[in-house]
Amino acid sequence: MAKATKKPPTRRERRDHLEARRSRFVLIGAIVLCAVVLAAWFPASALYHQRANLAQANAQLSQLHSQDAALRQESENLNNTAEVGRIARQQYQLVSPGQVAYEVLPPAVAAPAGAPYAGDPGNAAPVAPSASSELPAGSVTTTTAVAPAPSAHGTATTDAKQHQSTTTLERMVQALEFWR
Numbered sequence: 001m002a003k004a005t006k007k008p009p010t011r012r013e014r015r016d017h018l019e020a021r022r023s024r025f026v027l028i029g030a031i032v033l034c035a036v037v038l039a040a041w042f043p044a045s046a047l048y049h050q051r052a053n054l055a056q057a058n059a060q061l062s063q064l065h066s067q068d069a070a071l072r073q074e075s076e077n078l079n080n081t082a083e084v085g086r087i088a089r090q091q092y093q094l095v096s097p098g099q100v101a102y103e104v105l106p107p108a109v110a111a112p113a114g115a116p117y118a119g120d121p122g123n124a125a126p127v128a129p130s131a132s133s134e135l136p137a138g139s140v141t142t143t144t145a146v147a148p149a150p151s152a153h154g155t156a157t158t159d160a161k162q163h164q165s166t167t168t169l170e171r172m173v174q175a176l177e178f179w180r
Helices: 013-041 044-077 081-092 129-134 169-180
Strands: 099-104 141-146
Touching: none
Parallel strands: none
Antiparallel strands: 099 141
16 A cells, blocks of 8 residues: 655745735735724714704704693683683782682791691691682792671671691691591
8 A cells, every 4th residue: 555645835836825924914914904994983882863853853853842832731721711801810819799709828937846837728728629729839829718798787798717726636627627
């Protein structure tokens, strides 16, 4: 048996092999160079910023649409005389003819340490459901009441009851009377 011996490559084979290696190297170098050029001059950041600006503009547009709808609803509400009266009472403390506006202010002097606060809403009678929307937000409470009619003797008469509870249980019962 004869051993198969490997023949040394010829000069032409070596030159072809070397040229193929160079071609592969040049191809790989060209691909890397194209990738670098594409990464360096491609406007990816500009596209990203444009997308962010577009999203921000869409959010602002939706917010403006919701504000527009709210203003349209408010405009429709202002065509209603009851709503205009409610706003006049609530924001400007105006009353209808024949009504008197009362403003409940906090006490001018400091109360003793053990005394209950004079402006405690728990000491007052419950508010009627129809009047709860007329109460302004904040620390000052404005209440409207019909002015009492003069009697035959020329003095004013009122049917208002003054509830002054001292215990927590009585105040709870007064608050629950609202639901009867």
